[in-house]
Amino acid sequence: MYPLIDSHCHIPLLSEDLAVDDIINNAKQNDIEHMLCVAIDLAGSPDIIDLARQHAMISASVGVHPNTELANEVTVNDILNLANDAEVVAIGETGLDYFRSEGDLEWQRDRFRTHIQAAKEINKPLIIHTRNAKEDVIRVLTEEGADKVGGVMHCFVEDWETAQAAMDLNFLISFSGIVTFKNAKDLHEVAKLVPLDHMLVETDSPYLAPVPFRGRTNQPAYVRHVAEFIALLKDIELNLVAQKTTKNYRNLFN
Secondary structure (H helix, E strand, O other), rough: OOOOEEEEOOOHHOOOOOOOHHHHHHHHHHEEEEEOEEEEEEEHHHHHHHHHHHOOOOOOOEOOOOOOOOOEEEEOHHHHHOOEEEEEEEEEEEEEEOOOOOOOOOOOOOOHHHHHHHHHHOOOOOEEEEEEOHHHHHHHHHHHHHHHHHHEEEEOOOOOOHHHHHHHOOEEEEHHHHHOOOOOOHHHHHHHHOOOHHHEEOOEEOOOOOOOOOOOOHHHHHHHHHHHHHHHHHHHOOOHHHHHHHHHHHHHHH
């Protein structure tokens, strides 16, 4: 079995239920060779960097989730001060979320632009979160020239037109356990259309466990079930999904 990579997980949140050593061992037993631990705020980013420093199987990102509340808004320098660490391979997760936030959300768009500026300055790819904001996400990415660094549309649940626009901007499309859900018929069709050379797989653990673990705590080991479902949708071998998505990860995150 060719090794897989979980391109998006939140180990500090998961480790409340499962020891880090167990997370890693379970991943190894399921042919997972690496995982990207993604930050949701700058306060927790140093711990994620330390995790990556301690474990060769883990890489880190730094950034502030669009719904994270801050007393003082993040600056480009705030991000760069952490992102300069060699263990950090990406900026994010960042983006726009109009589902959880209400009112005038210009502050969210400003924060998104700050992350893109930081990514361009340090030349590291972006990890994009989007919910109920697909048009504005594509617009801001375009206006800010995010194609210069590219990145990944994480936990993708949008339509084919959005996937095409993102791929045109040098972004990969990452599928999570949601793609395995029976009621995600529209997403199944998108996953069939996204070329393997533009695809990643992820868990977003501890959230969104794939079938057959839906409703339970997710973990990187379960990314195998996402890859298996993609292989089933595309009527191809699991090994090919593993080869392509792992190569894509390595090329994007260097």
